[in-house]
Amino acid sequence: MSLVRIPVGPQHPALHEPENFTIEVEGETVVDVKVRIGYVHRGIEKGLESRTYVQGIFLSGRICGICSNCHTTTYAMTVEEAGGIEVPEKANYIRTIISELERIHSHLLWLGAAGLEIGFETMFMYVWRDREVVMDLLEAISGNRVNYAINIVGGVRRDITPELAKEIRKGLDYLEERTNYYKKLCFEETTIRKRTEGVGVLDTVTARKLGAVGPTARGSNVKFDVRKDDPHLKYDEAEFELITWDTCDTFARIVVRILEVLESIKIVRWCLDHMPKKGDIRPQKIIRRVPEGEAYGRFECQRGELVYFVKSDGSDKPYRVKVRTPTMANILSVPELLKGGYIADVPIALASIDPCFACEDRITFVDVEKERKWTWTKEQLRKYAMEFNRREGRW
Amino acid sequence: MSRRRRVSTKNEEKMLVELKKELGPQLIEGYVQRPRRIHIKVNPGAHRKAIEFMRDKWDVWHVSTITGIDLGEKIEVIFHMWKFKEPQTAILVRTEVPKSEPKLETVTDIVPASNFYEREVHDLLGVVFEGHPNLERIVLPDDWPEGVYPLRKDWQPPE
Numbered sequence: 001m002s003l004v005r006i007p008v009g010p011q012h013p014a015l016h017e018p019e020n021f022t023i024e025v026e027g028e029t030v031v032d033v034k035v036r037i038g039y040v041h042r043g044i045e046k047g048l049e050s051r052t053y054v055q056g057i058f059l060s061g062r063i064c065g066i067c068s069n070c071h072t073t074t075y076a077m078t079v080e081e082a083g084g085i086e087v088p089e090k091a092n093y094i095r096t097i098i099s100e101l102e103r104i105h106s107h108l109l110w111l112g113a114a115g116l117e118i119g120f121e122t123m124f125m126y127v128w129r130d131r132e133v134v135m136d137l138l139e140a141i142s143g144n145r146v147n148y149a150i151n152i153v154g155g156v157r158r159d160i161t162p163e164l165a166k167e168i169r170k171g172l173d174y175l176e177e178r179t180n181y182y183k184k185l186c187f188e189e190t191t192i193r194k195r196t197e198g199v200g201v202l203d204t205v206t207a208r209k210l211g212a213v214g215p216t217a218r219g220s221n222v223k224f225d226v227r228k229d230d231p232h233l234k235y236d237e238a239e240f241e242l243i244t245w246d247t248c249d250t251f252a253r254i255v256v257r258i259l260e261v262l263e264s265i266k267i268v269r270w271c272l273d274h275m276p277k278k279g280d281i282r283p284q285k286i287i288r289r290v291p292e293g294e295a296y297g298r299f300e301c302q303r304g305e306l307v308y309f310v311k312s313d314g315s316d317k318p319y320r321v322k323v324r325t326p327t328m329a330n331i332l333s334v335p336e337l338l339k340g341g342y343i344a345d346v347p348i349a350l351a352s353i354d355p356c357f358a359c360e361d362r363i364t365f366v367d368v369e370k371e372r373k374w375t376w377t378k379e380q381l382r383k384y385a386m387e388f389n390r391r392e393g394r395w
Numbered sequence: 396m397s398r399r400r401r402v403s404t405k406n407e408e409k410m411l412v413e414l415k416k417e418l419g420p421q422l423i424e425g426y427v428q429r430p431r432r433i434h435i436k437v438n439p440g441a442h443r444k445a446i447e448f449m450r451d452k453w454d455v456w457h458v459s460t461i462t463g464i465d466l467g468e469k470i471e472v473i474f475h476m477w478k479f480k481e482p483q484t485a486i487l488v489r490t491e492v493p494k495s496e497p498k499l500e501t502v503t504d505i506v507p508a509s510n511f512y513e514r515e516v517h518d519l520l521g522v523v524f525e526g527h528p529n530l531e532r533i534v535l536p537d538d539w540p541e542g543v544y545p546l547r548k549d550w551q552p553p554e
Contacts (some may be wrong), residue, residue: 038534045519046545046552208479209455211508224457229483230431296432296475296485298459307459307475324460324512333509 003031008346021334021350028342033335037328046354048321053079053153055291056318058360061147063323066109069102070301071323072151077232078297078308079153079318083290091155093275096234097168098141098150099299100264104175105134106302107257107264110354111182114254117348118195130178137171140164155282165272172265179261185293186258196250198348200337203248209331210336213329214304216353218244219252226300235300238270250352275287288316301326327353372373398502404483407433410453417448431482436489439499442474447505453478455486458502461512463520465548470497470520474509492522494547499526519546 008021020036043061046057060075061068073095080087108131115123135145142148142158150156160168186192202212207220217224225242227235238264245252298309304326313319330353337349360395407427414435415422421441426434437445449455461476474488492499501524503510514523514533521544524530532539544550 036533038536041534043545043552199422209507211457211459224479228480230485266525296487300484305459308461309460309475311464311472320462320464322460322462328511329459329508332508 002026005206006343017092017111019331020340021338023338023343023346025343028339028344030341030343030346033338035331035334037331040186040389045321045323048318050317051056052288053318054288054316056301056321057151057153058147058149060321061149063325065146066106067102067303067306068147069098069150070299070306071101072149072304073233074297074299074308075096076151076153077299078295078310079290079312081295081297082293082310082312083287084293085154085283087292088280088282089156090159090276092233093157093271094141094158094160094281095151096238096272097268097275098138098148098156098162100267101134101138101141101231102148103264103302104261105131105138107261108130110257110351111254114348114351117249117351119194120191122190123148123182123192126180127179130175133171133174137168140167152282153287155280157282159254159281159305160272165275168268168272172268176263176265179265182256186254192254193251196254196348196352197247198214198249198251199341199345200352201248202333202337204246206336207248207333210332211329212304212333213326214301214354215253215256216330216333218242219352220248221246221252222247224305226298226305229297232297232299234271234274237274238267240264240267241244250339250348253352281391286365288319289314290316294384297381304329329395402430404430407431407484409530410486411435411450413446413452414445418445421429431484433484433486433490436491439490439492442472442488442490443502443505445472445499446502449476449478449486450505454480456506456508458506458509458512459485461509461516463516463522463546465494465520465546466491467548468494470494470522470547472499472516472522474502476506497522498525499523500525503527518544520544521547 006023006025007382009022018039022034023030044059047059057072057075060071063071108127110382111128112124115127138148139145141160141164142150150158193243202220204221207217207222212220221244223242228242243256243259243263245255255343258289292314294311299306306326307324309322310318311320334350334353338346341349404427411425411427411433414424418437418441421438423436423438427436435445455476455478457477457479460478464471469491471489471491472513476486476488476540478484478486499522501513503513511533514525514530515525516531518533518535
């Protein structure tokens with residue numbers, strides 16, 4: 001059978017991070033995958049070097065819209081460690097609360113989008129409706145729906161009042177009830193199980209060797225969670241479980257994310273219970289200059305381990321800031337995950353690592369032997385995937 | 396102090412002694428910054444030995460990232476390793492290469508996860524990782540001029 005090369009991507013008008021995957025297929029089976037990233041390389045590391053710490057924190061939040069808080073928190077934490085800046089206790093609680101609410105919003109967003117990828121649009125509608133609850137909570141705390149900008153060097157911008165805390169608890173009760181329902185749905189609904197079980201398998205050893213992080217690693221039964229291994233903020237005190245699943249497939253990644261939402265709810269509740277009622281949330285004076293030093297900061301973002309390295313030289317600008325996002329770590333696993341699978345499973349298997357999935361929108365199919373070219377949109381690919389699965393009796 | 400937060404650096408000191416013993420004069424300096432942070436600086440070339448030793452002895456497979464820093468005359472390359480097993484620790488292996496001839500041996504054959512990070516450092520700072528299986532462009536566009544490295548301090552974005 002002839003080998004056909006399918007370029008997937010890079011353009012995607014709706015979501016972030018366009019990427020290009022050249023997928024080699026033989027018949028229906030994926031043989032090899034080549035990845036080309038960098039389509040949205042905006043030079044933010046250079047940008048951070050030429051901006052002050054005060055400006056930089058807002059620029060770092062623009063690295064990703066979905067995990068904007070992870071970036072500002074990690075940047076602030078790393079700069080504080082490099083300069084030996086103390087953070088008020090209450091600020092750490094607020095940072096933890098925002099981080100976990102953000103994880104809930106991101107995992108629910110992903111769950112809905114995954115539903116869409118497998119043609120389970122009802123789930124997409126329900127999950128995104130419920131996600132509005134956590135978006136409203138984030139807006140109530142920070143004033144913003146997306147780029148919360150809650151962090152500044154040395155603390156946070158806004159406080160959580162007792163009235164707000166009550167509202168958050170109410171929202172959490174609703175989210176817990178709904179997430180438990182999705183958990184039940186995920187285990188009982190054959191649409192989900194048939195489309196995701198055994199799809200995009202990444203075994204434990206490969207996941208470790210290729211440095212997979214976050215739910216992608218934990219779905220492959222790797223016990224790796226920065227919140228547990230390298231505790232920051234209040235994670236060393238908060239009570240929560242490290243979630244792993246041992247089936248190593250797309251289904252495992254769904255289960256891990258749903259169960260993590262429940263753990264996040266636990267953490268937020270714990271923080272609200274233990275947060276000091278009074279106290280500063282930021283330094284009296286804005287910190288402009290950071291003493292010379294360097295620090296290596298790690299954070300468990302919703303997609304996995306986020307890494308910052310900051311070298312300060314005593315001025316108001318950092319000498320060097322290095323950022324490594326979780327998707328960069330997971331991208332190396334994508335070829336392993338797709339190899340041996342069907343073309344029809346490419347969208348969901350790709351989406352299962354939660355790569356700010358960017359790529360599947362415009363697909364050009366090139367038949368190498370016949371020199372024929374045609375283009376499919378994401379909708380056409382999804383339709384093809386559904387017809388294929390129906391034919392194979394997997395739906 | 397927090398309940399579970401480890402404050403003792405006894406384990407880290409012990410690991411540092413082992414690294415010193417293994418690397419001998421190749422290790423220029425080493426210190427423990429805080430719990431779970433070990434820094435070592437080695438001669439170029441000895442980074443392979445250090446990483447191989449960590450992999451075989453402590454099962455260190457995870458490369459969190461590789462940082463390149465322009466220090467003026469030299470480029471510093473830092474390998475951020477993470478030890479999964481107890482006691483969990485980040486080990487930062489640093490080495491410096493001259494800017495005039497920035498060459499360093501690859502570690503992709505020892506820890507495959509470093510593949511993309513080496514390509515990134517090559518792209519942005521011009522460090523050539525010798526023996527890398529595929530040292531192509533990764534983040535810069537294909538039509539970016541050869542020999543221009545944006546993360547070096549002498550490069551400024553055009554007005």
